Amino acid sequence: MPMTMTQKILAAHAGLESVEPGQLLEAGLDLVLGNDITAPPAIREFRKMGARTVFDRDRVVLVPDHFAPNKDIKAAEQCKCMRDFAREQEVTHYFEVGEMGIEHALLPERGLVLPGDLVIGADSHTCTYGAAGAFSTGVGSTDMAAGMALGRLWFKVPEAIRVVLTGKPSGWAGGKDLILTLIGMIGVDGALYQSLEFQGAGVAALTMEERLTVSNMAIEAGAKNGIFPVDEATRAWAASVSERPYREYRADPDAVYAREVRIDLSRLVPVVAFPHLPSNVRPASEAGDVPVDQVVIGSCTNGRIEDLRIAAAILRGRRVARTVRCIVIPATQRIYLQAIREGLAEDFVEAGAVLSTPTCGPCLGGHMGILAAGERAVATTNRNFVGRMGHPESEIYLAGPAVAAAAAVTGRIRDPSEVLEAPDRERLLSTPEPGWGGGRAASRGRSRDAVPAGGAR
């Protein structure tokens, strides 16, 4: 029976020739992930299960990122619980403050997820790694505990929606606009219990970082996972982050899909998701007059180096509006360092933005930028539910880094081209040449020996 890419990965990890949608199976896990919020309950369940050691200390990843650096005493205790467990179990991939980052930016950066892997994480945005051609999905803490104890977990084989991409994005439109547009088309439960499988000639036009942004928000359409085919860009990225061999899976040409959705990337425009659902999507140019109190540029969705480059291109030489607090949060320490080496850190601080150490922070209303009643934020994060970033009467508008940076400068939601004509895409997204953008040749010059660009390392 022909299979989708997701079905092939599940079948292979379950030791089965073929699988069908709806089938329940138990599959072996390549990686089990948890964070400071979800790992402590998982550790408790792990002990209740009577398990003594994790199934493989190289295949458990623990990241304190949500309320870390510890935001209060309770958060400190949760982080400590996870740290103690990591030490006791000699977990190889425990990332302490100082080398940590937001988990879903960190794992691809460290090459911990490669094509064909089967990954579970006690965090809904674990679906991010579909960008790398892996099957990865979010689970709960008890699932994580079972995964740590057995190295196996139950899954229901999903059917899939085929998302056919054509054309190339242009102007300020990018990965975030693609996924928001898709969620606007199919709704927040448009892919419930299903996979999103991205295909078509347009895939090649998306950078690895943009694919990570797209897969990251598959869950916002209710999807179990959102997966990209493995191509030259994937292979180049994989080679740059890991030496581990991996396996490529390809959907059968005659695989059966529940539905097909087509998107022409050349027609994408910068969009915004209005409160309080990621599906309330409109072009930024049609936002009307929406004054903004806070702008957050960061998160596992858009906190990678390309995102910071885009934001910096708009903020460089401009000022954050007096009525706006602009908070920039590089997603990992390496991205943070790269932003310093490329001179982006100076761009942000000179513009009057705050540059924070990596953390989830305001994305889930944790710390570092909580909203008061009646306040509005434009955020490059992934959820605009009621109360997500603070007071239940606050509002969140989701957008990509260009729209967010333009909002920081103008204090309103605008199409970014009203602030700055979009530069050439290749140039905007790539590591700047020394002297690029002028002005700070000295600090930029160092970028030549800097760590490779975000998705790459």
Add this chain to the structure above:
Amino acid sequence: MTAAGRAFKYGDNVDTDAIIPARYLNTSDPAELAAHCMEDLDPSFAGAVRPGDVLVGGRNFGCGSSREHAPVAIKAAGVSCVIAASFARIFYRNAVNIGLPILESPEAAAGIEAGDRLSLDFGSGTISDGTKNSSWRSAPFPPFMRRIMEAGGLTEYVRARLTEAGDSGAEGGGS
């Protein structure tokens, strides 16, 4: 297994931030989570809910984060079952794994009104509304999931497996 209680009814896309806001996630104590259950959507819920009561939602109940704190908060609040037209998949997994009964029935979710007296039979998947004098059937759980629920949740299920296998990773006795 049966349950009975009053219906608390909400709409579509009840998300996990509504069920338990992230600002309370610095704890995983069930009683504390229960005290803030549904707070941003219905501040009166935690005070009004009684053991056995039933949460009724529309489509995509439990969408959003993977926080198991959401079904845990609902269960600890005394809710005997969640009925919805459809569930977000991680919430569904989590509910099964922690042993919170959930029933999927678009008809029941549409027919039940707030305050209705409900009685539930989980074996047959029957939902009876005493106030309306009507009843609905929901699809029973597949056998695989029923085994997990019958074991008392995934933790007990894995525990039994580890003990059976005499797995080197497992402890023998009770803990």
